[in-house]
Amino acid sequence: MTVLFSLVYYYFEVIKIYYIWLFVSFLVSVWMVSYYPNYNENEFVLFTDITTILFFLPGFFLMFHSILVQLLLLIVKKAGAIAPLAIILYILNIVVISFITSYSSIFLNIAISIVCSSLSIIHFFISLYLKKRLGSGKAKL
Numbered sequence: 001m002t003v004l005f006s007l008v009y010y011y012f013e014v015i016k017i018y019y020i021w022l023f024v025s026f027l028v029s030v031w032m033v034s035y036y037p038n039y040n041e042n043e044f045v046l047f048t049d050i051t052t053i054l055f056f057l058p059g060f061f062l063m064f065h066s067i068l069v070q071l072l073l074l075i076v077k078k079a080g081a082i083a084p085l086a087i088i089l090y091i092l093n094i095v096v097i098s099f100i101t102s103y104s105s106i107f108l109n110i111a112i113s114i115v116c117s118s119l120s121i122i123h124f125f126i127s128l129y130l131k132k133r134l135g136s137g138k139a140k141l
Contacts, residue, residue, distance in 0.1 A: 018130045025123060026067055032059020037101065057097060057116035065093050066120040070127050090117070 035055040037048050069086045076082055094117075098109035 018127070021127060021130050022067060022070055025062065025127075029059045029063035029067065032056065033063055035059070052101065053112060053116060057101075057112065058119040060097065061093055061113075061117040061120035062123055064096075065089055065117065066124040066127065069124060070131075073131070093117070 032055045035051050037052040037056060039045065039048060042048055065086075068089060069082060072082050072085065094110060094113040097113045098106060101109060101112070
């Protein structure tokens with residue numbers, strides 16, 4: 001069993017799972033954002049709304065909030081300096097989503113954006129954990 005743990009430790013040391021995590025997350029978010037809602041001459045508006053809420057909005061927040069903040073953390077290296085910018089990005093994303101979606105109520109836009117952004121917040125904390133635990137090269141399995 002210790003041989004297995006040492007192989008896993010070596011695997012995490014060599015490839016830097018944090019960078020692979022960010023790259024795969026970026027690819028998945030690009031795929032999810034490809035479900036951009038098209039309401040022009042659409043006969044299935046309910047289906048478009050469902051794909052918007054299930055795919056487009058979480059992918060949008062994943063790409064333009066979580067991954068963007070992670071890239072800024074790679075550049076700046078101080079989490080305290082990024083915190084105000086992360087909050088501004090979050091609010092800016094909610095404003096952009098309210099312009100993209102065609103829901104009539106601003107409160108509905110904000111509520112849907114907050115619920116759909118939960119994926120990006122979970123992704124952000126998993127990324128911070130991977131960076132702290134595995135990305136530093138001092139993995140303790």
